[in-house]
Amino acid sequence: MNKQKRIEILKRLRANNPNPTTELEYSSTFELLIAVLLSAQATDVGVNKATKHLFPAARTPQAMLDLGLEGVRDYIKTIGLFNSKAENVIKTCEILVRDYNGEVPESREALEALPGVGRKTANVVLNTAFGWPTIAVDTHIFRVANRTKFAPGKTVRAVEDRLEKVIPSEFKVDAHHWFILHGRYTCIARKPRCGSCIIEDLCEFKDKTDD
Template sequence: MNNAKRKEILTRLRDANPNPETELNFASPFELLVAVTLSAQATDVGVNKATAKLFPVANTPQSIYDLGVDGLKEYIKTIGLFNAKAENVHKMCRILLDQHNGEVPESREALEALPGVGRKTANVVLNTAFGWPAIAVDTHIFRVSNRTKFAMGKTVEKVEEKLLKVVPKEFKVDVHHWLILHGRYTCVARKPRCGSCIIEDLCEYPDKTE
């Protein structure tokens, strides 16, 4: 795919959704960090249901740490892998209190040193909480990037590397939101909804649906 076509795709996605946002509910960088950590192998809807009960009770490193692991589990037990996630979030809170004055660090290295936080989670926090031009490649972005031939790669790391290279600066902060939403609602996994796709004529997927 050439760069002119890529720019037109991004322009259309921006025109359709000028201010894209994550579908996770949060009111602070810490709430976002917790929500993204809980969202691994879980839906945003499921995470939002759990945090809607958790955050009014505990939404700071100290208050969640004070719940204890078992107390935290009670709030997140509807989420997949909740036992491991409760352990990770509890340890994360201790580290934030001990090493970062209870604040979420605006540093990739510091974020990735937290329990349960990998590159994708760090990218989401850096992008959504702090406005970095970071691109968190999840299954939706990986699929859309490869299927459309926008940024092809055999691993999420390769797709992220390609996206950072080919996405113009003006689109970098919002591109991961557009691609996630496009993959979640239009370019879906089993049968893409090509007939209702605003970039169908630009996409290079050979097996388009009606």
């Protein structure tokens, strides 16, 4: 895909959604961190159902520690992998309280050192909470980048690196939200809804549908 097509795609996505953000519900950087940590192999809808009750009970790392492992587990037991996620939440909160005075650090290295927080989670927090021009590649972005030929790559990191290279700086802060939402609602996994896609004429996917 050439540069002109990519820019036109980004312009259309921006025009359609000028101020995109995550669909996870949160009211602080700490809550965002926990929500993203819980979202691995789970839907945002499912995470929001759990955190709707969890966050009012524990809005800070110390309050989460006060709930204890069993308490956290009870709140998130509807989410996949809840046992290991509850352990990671507690361990992460212990580090935040001990090393960062209960605050979420604005540092990729520090974030990735937290239990249960990988590169994708760190990218989401850095982008959404701190405004960094990072691109968190999840399954939706990986699919859209490859299917459209916008930024093809065989691995998540390869796609991230390619997106970082080809997306102009003016679009970078919002790009990963646009691609996630596009993959979630239009360029869906099983059968893309090409007939209602605002970038269908620019996409280089060979097997387009009429839906």
